[in-house]
Amino acid sequence: MGVSRRFFVSKAAFYISLFILSITTVFLLVRMMPGSPLDYLGGEAEDVPYILTEEVREKLLSYYGLDKPLWEQYIVFVNNLLHLNFGYSIYFSEPVTRILLPHLMRTLILITLGFLFSISISFPLSIISAWRRGSTLDTIITLLSMSIYSIPSFALAILFLIVFSVELKLFPLIGFSAEENILDILWYALGPAMVFAVAESGRAYYFMRNSFISELDKDYILFAKSKGLKNKTIILRHLLRGSLSPIISKLALLFGYSLLSCMFVENVFNYPGITWLLLISYEYYDYPVLESILLIFMFTVIVMNAIADIISFIIDPRVRGGWM
Amino acid sequence: MKALSFLGIKGKIGLIIILFVVFIGITAPVISPYDPTSLFEPFEPPSSTHLLGTDDVGHDVLTILIYGARVSILVGFATATISTFIGLLTALIAGCYEGLDPIISRILDFFLVIPRIPFIVIISAFLTPNIFIVILVLSFFGWAKTARVIKPLVKQVYSREYVKRLKCIGAGNWYIILRHILPATFPLAVAQFVLEGGHAILAEASIGFFGLEDPSTLSWGMEINHALQKSIIFLTNIWTWVLGPPILMLTITLLSTTFISIDLETRINPRLKVRSW
Numbered sequence: 001m002g003v004s005r006r007f008f009v010s011k012a013a014f015y016i017s018l019f020i021l022s023i024t025t026v027f028l029l030v031r032m033m034p035g036s037p038l039d040y041l042g043g044e045a046e047d048v049p050y051i052l053t054e055e056v057r058e059k060l061l062s063y064y065g066l067d068k069p070l071w072e073q074y075i076v077f078v079n080n081l082l083h084l085n086f087g088y089s090i091y092f093s094e095p096v097t098r099i100l101l102p103h104l105m106r107t108l109i110l111i112t113l114g115f116l117f118s119i120s121i122s123f124p125l126s127i128i129s130a131w132r133r134g135s136t137l138d139t140i141i142t143l144l145s146m147s148i149y150s151i152p153s154f155a156l157a158i159l160f161l162i163v164f165s166v167e168l169k170l171f172p173l174i175g176f177s178a179e180e181n182i183l184d185i186l187w188y189a190l191g192p193a194m195v196f197a198v199a200e201s202g203r204a205y206y207f208m209r210n211s212f213i214s215e216l217d218k219d220y221i222l223f224a225k226s227k228g229l230k231n232k233t234i235i236l237r238h239l240l241r242g243s244l245s246p247i248i249s250k251l252a253l254l255f256g257y258s259l260l261s262c263m264f265v266e267n268v269f270n271y272p273g274i275t276w277l278l279l280i281s282y283e284y285y286d287y288p289v290l291e292s293i294l295l296i297f298m299f300t301v302i303v304m305n306a307i308a309d310i311i312s313f314i315i316d317p318r319v320r321g322g323w324m
Numbered sequence: 325m326k327a328l329s330f331l332g333i334k335g336k337i338g339l340i341i342i343l344f345v346v347f348i349g350i351t352a353p354v355i356s357p358y359d360p361t362s363l364f365e366p367f368e369p370p371s372s373t374h375l376l377g378t379d380d381v382g383h384d385v386l387t388i389l390i391y392g393a394r395v396s397i398l399v400g401f402a403t404a405t406i407s408t409f410i411g412l413l414t415a416l417i418a419g420c421y422e423g424l425d426p427i428i429s430r431i432l433d434f435f436l437v438i439p440r441i442p443f444i445v446i447i448s449a450f451l452t453p454n455i456f457i458v459i460l461v462l463s464f465f466g467w468a469k470t471a472r473v474i475k476p477l478v479k480q481v482y483s484r485e486y487v488k489r490l491k492c493i494g495a496g497n498w499y500i501i502l503r504h505i506l507p508a509t510f511p512l513a514v515a516q517f518v519l520e521g522g523h524a525i526l527a528e529a530s531i532g533f534f535g536l537e538d539p540s541t542l543s544w545g546m547e548i549n550h551a552l553q554k555s556i557i558f559l560t561n562i563w564t565w566v567l568g569p570p571i572l573m574l575t576i577t578l579l580s581t582t583f584i585s586i587d588l589e590t591r592i593n594p595r596l597k598v599r600s601w
Contacts, residue, residue, distance in 0.1 A: 014430065021434055033449040150582040152526055154533050154548070155571045166558045260439050264530065268552070279534075282445055294446070297439040305437065 007313065015306050022298040027077055030291050031070060037090040037285040064090060066287075077291070087288030091281065096288045100277065104296070107266065107273035110189045110196065111258045117197030119251070122205035127235060130212035142209070149202030153261065157195045157268035164191065192269045196262050200254065207250055215243040249308035256304025259297060331587055338583030345577050349394035356390040360542055367557075370565050377565040379547065380554050389569050392544040396525045396577060399459055403524035406463035408517045411470025412509065416501050418471070419478025428471075435468035444531055454538040458531060462524045470516045474509050481508045515588035522581030529574050544570040 038060055061067040065076055080087060086096040122145070129138035148156075164171045171191040215221065216239065224234045259274070266275040274293060281289035331339060348355065357375070363382040370377040376385035418428040444453070444461055451457050481487070482505060490500050531537050532545020535553075539546075547570040557563040 014433070017430075018434060018437065022437065025438075029443070029446050033446065035449065146582055146586060147579060150522075150578040151575050152529060152533075152571075152578065154530070155575055158548075158552070158567060158571065162558070162563060166563075260441060263441060264533065267534065278442060278445070282449070290446075294439070294442055297442055298437055301437045301439065 004313075011306070011309060015302060018302050019299070022302070023078065023081065023295065024074075026291055026294045026298065027074055028070075030287055030294070031073065033285065035285050037064070037066075037287060064088075081295075086292045089281075089286055089289050091284040091286040091289070096292050099289060100274075100292055100296075103272060103274050103277045106185065106189065106271065107259065107262065107275075109185065110193050110266070110271065110273060111255070111262050113186075113189055113193035114196030114200065114262070115255055115258060117193060118201040118204055121197065122201040122208060126205050126208035126212060127239075130209050130216060131231070131235065133213060133216075141205070145202040145205040147202075148198060149206060151199075152264070153195065153199035154264040154268050156199050157192070157265045160191065160195045161268065188271070192262070192265045192271050195269075196258070196265045199265070200258065200261065204251070204254060208247055211243045211246050211250075212239060215239055218242070245312050249312045252304045252308040252311060253301075256301045259300050330591060331584070332590070334583045335587030338580035338587070341576060341580035342584070345393050345573075345580075346397050348390055349397040352390045352394050356387040358384045358387045360387050360391050367562055367566070369562075376569055379566050380550055380557075385547075385565055385569055388542050388547055389544070389573055391542040392547060392570060393573065393577075395455060395541060395543040396528060396574070399455060399462070399528040400521040400525040400581075402459045403462045403466060404517045404521035406459070407466035407520050407524075408470055408513055410463070410467040411516070412474060412506075412513055414467065414471040415474035415478050415509070416505065419475050420482050420497060420501055420505065432468045432472050435465065436472065438465060440465045440527060441530060441534075444527075445534065445536060448531075448536040452538050453531060453536055455541060458528055458537065459524075462527050466520050466524065470513075470520060473516055474512055477509055477512055478505055481505050511588070511592050515585055515592060518581055518585040518588065522578055522585065525574075525581065526578055544574045548574075 038057060058067065065073060068076075077087075086100070088094070089096050089099050092099050125141055125145075129135075129141045132138050160171075172188065220242075221234065221238060224238050262273070263275040263278075265271070266273045267279075270276070274296070277289065278293045280286070281293065360383070362384070364374065364378050364384065366378060366380055366382040368374055368378040368382075374384050374386070376389065379385055379388065414428060414432075418425045440462075443465070447453070447457075447461055453461070482500075487500055487504065490504065528537075528543065529545035529548070532541070532543045532547075533549050535546070535549040537543060537546050548567065551557055551563070551566040551570075557566055
């Protein structure tokens with residue numbers, strides 16, 4: 001018990017310091033961006049040069065709390081975060097959560113669908129090719145997945161659009177419909193999710209194959225084979241059990257990063273997800289929205305790292321002794 | 325050809341492609357049919373005067389393609405060099421000086437959670453990303469991965485018997501590091517170098533793809549971005565020459581770096597080896 005408590009305490013301390021560091025980095029980078037959100041309050045800057053008088057400007061600045069020195073803003077920001085208050089969007093003039101949640105939902109639908117597709121493709125394939133390592137089948141699958149891994153995901157997305165939306169007209173060319181019906185949402189997520197799945201499956205396949213191979217080389221698999229166990233039994237009882245821990249923790253990490261890797265696919269499809277919101281809030285210096293999105297990106301990666309740690313702690317008792 | 329015997333057939337194919345792209349990049353002013361700034365009629369289909377047609381503003385696509393190779397190779401090579409150098413140095417220090425290891429590990433952990441692309445978006449508000457800024461920013465984000473990969477190997481080599489003997493006969497720490505540990509990490513460092521080069525080329529293209537690069541940069545990513553902004557290219561077959569070639573070049577280049585790095589990886593870790601293809 002003593003060992004695992006020390007493990008959790010030191011890990012928790014590390015992750016909390018990571019959270020603080022990322023909050024500070026995001027805050028400083030965003031608030032110090034040259035430019036001001038007020039430039040865009042009167043509409044598009046290039047169309048209407050909307051000049052605010054000095055008086056109005058000062059009033060607005062103090063309204064949004066931007067007239068205070070940076071360190072005071074920082075305290076307010078952190079205090080708000082601790083109360084789960086993400087602030088009030090300057091550009092959309094609505095609470096950030098109201099703006100953010102629908103877009104985040106769309107992105108989550110996309111990556112969850114895509115992730116499920118990608119694992120259901122790459123998991124069986126990686127077992128087959130690890131089991132029959134060196135065969136022609138393995139060679140072909142590995143070569144294919146390496147090629148897919150190297151193709152940038154936006155290129156895959158463009159290819160998909162050209163083939164399925166432009167030539168075959170099976171999928172819509174724009175990323176969303178006005179109706180907010182769940183079937184519609186899923187329908188518009190399907191194309192990007194498929195592209196995302198293909199793009200991710202190369203990476204997932206490659207690391208799963210590698211962990212299966214290093215497990216297959218161990219003596220106990222050889223022993224199981226020489227006992228005359230059926231292949232199916234060896235794979236299900238021994239191979240999967242032995243290699244599950246690294247695979248699940250790596251999958252958790254991949255899922256954390258997929259919020260980032262889906263940016264390209266979302267952009268090509270004009271999907272109304274978090275990437276769209278990121279680019280809009282960047283363009284209009286909408287500090288609260290921009291900060292929230294960046295924090296979501298960093299927090300997901302950190303949390304998934306933590307989950308990967310916990311999973312490998314639960315599944316693999318060897319980790320308990322060997323940390324730090 | 326004997327010097328290349330450490331590469332398998334995959335690696336050799338990759339190397340040939342990369343050398344071809346490097347050749348194009350270096351000789352760009354000589355082999356490109358036009359000056360990169362000269363303008364023609366926009367969206368002209370491929371013909372004998374414009375082998376790959378012209379793009380939305382009237383640049384000759386082949387010329388842009390050739391000059392784009394220059395940007396990609398420069399960014400890939402420079403970023404890989406800088407981040408491998410810093411990463412290797414960090415790994416050596418963290419692996420050989422035990423007291424510094426926990427601090428360095430935590431710094432690496434922080435760098436590994438920074439989302440690269442969103443931060444480049446923010447940074448591009450401070451500085452217009454010309455090639456050199458892109459190289460600096462990508463190296464800033466890239467070195468930690470290299471350090472993380474090489475550090476365990478350094479630790480392992482440093483705890484070997486012969487290093488202890490060297491210490492006993494009075495060898496200095498940096499003598500051991502430079503003469504004995506650095507050469508041992510060399511194969512892994514080369515594999516990381518190629519991998520990081522590929523990542524940098526992809527990241528540079530991604531920055532261009534989001535349209536964040538300096539508008540005067542002639543890169544494949546920017547070309548894709550410009551093309552995608554004109555949805556008219558999908559109504560006719562314009563995309564075949566405006567969008568196709570830069571994507572194809574990018575994919576071929578990335579394929580070759582992946583081929584080389586995976587080939588090197590199977591050489592370092594022979595258990596992963598598939599048949600000798």
